Amino acid sequence: MKRIVEIDFFRGIAIFLMMIFHTVFNLNYFLGMNIEYAKGFWYYEGKLSAIMFMVLAGISSNFSKRTTKRGLKIFALGMLLTAITFLLDREMYIKFGILHFMGISYLLSPLLKKIDTGISFLLGITIIIIGDIFYELTVNSPQLYPLGLMNKDFASLDYYPLFPYLGVFIFGIIFYRMVYMRGKRILPMDLKPNLLSEMGRYSLVIYLFHQPVILGLLYLSKYLNLF
Template structure:
């Protein structure tokens, strides 16, 4: 069976399994995988196109990528997945894990900081930041809608995808600024986060900037102040370290190459990892829930 078809079949089976899970999880997994299945099917149609222009373009892009940047992005992705695993175990399965403070909280912040820093760095190498930015904002809106409907109270307002999308749209404004000035602006933006966090306002219109009411809550929240400062530092780092836009590090390690490969498919893995984690954890820790839901549906009862 061709790899693309195998992926589609696997996703289809996981969608079916999601219907056996508690209703909220089922909605999350189903909506995510339907979207991802469409993306995979689109990729399959490209691969079978007789012209193959798109495939040639993708191969050239892969050859131009800097290995060490993909490695850093892949490392951030792995750290983020570990943090989300700890979060899921604590929130959904009542494990005694202090994910919101201490070493685990630091793990999440390190992952986010590295992720944003690398995003700023790699934006200097991209020629389609506007398209990428709009795509990230669009996916961020999808995640917001899914979480709002499927998991009430766990809204994601201006999460990391929407944040990065806006940063990419703002890139043309700062791309020609000296790296040293960017470092200064970035530091000022990061320090400004202390001001926005302490200021109490009566509305949430400026939530993307970091101004919010005392009762504002978002499971995943990355306001421009202070996080845009980290993105600006990434742009500055690119100007200082990669003035010729050529790679500096090479490695033959299979493990590191595997991590770098993950870094080349960040968006796909990001969209996929949380529903897969939840589905797997429910199968491990609450398999009876699948059968209970199946029995309830067959008897015509409603699951809340």
């Protein structure tokens, strides 16, 4: 199937926003600059990026004939990041980040795509509401965090549990049915391949390698007294 450039374009915007957010995070977490990333503008900028990825993943799951293979691959990459970050910081490593979430979502997508649109909408809303309730709870078990249930000692560099975010993925599936399945497009013009769409096409590769590149450039800039 021919690639839809505007999907890659929006994914390119998402990865660009994520790179900006991670730059701000790195400046605070690693270089000690007083930039607030856990609330306010930068918090919502980062969340917008993640939510765009989730909706686009829900859309793209309808174009893929090998969602199980893709899900396993993405989840395995998530576990690789878990291992790497565990070696760097055994308290604040990635336990269930966006790649873990995406992997599980793709694995569940064959089932989710069989559900009627109206029921899917209600399911998505319900999952988001349950996730909001879970966020306010504290549990004793340290193993329920993939569902959004955290104990008092839980910490993770990146955290996107199934509740509420699987609801966002489901909305992506619904969006596909309402737009792309009907041969429609979001943008009024027919996009040609461009820098952002190319970034979107290789967003997984960029995601895996952008952090060490950004960190390297920031430390180099600090060494050269550029800030």
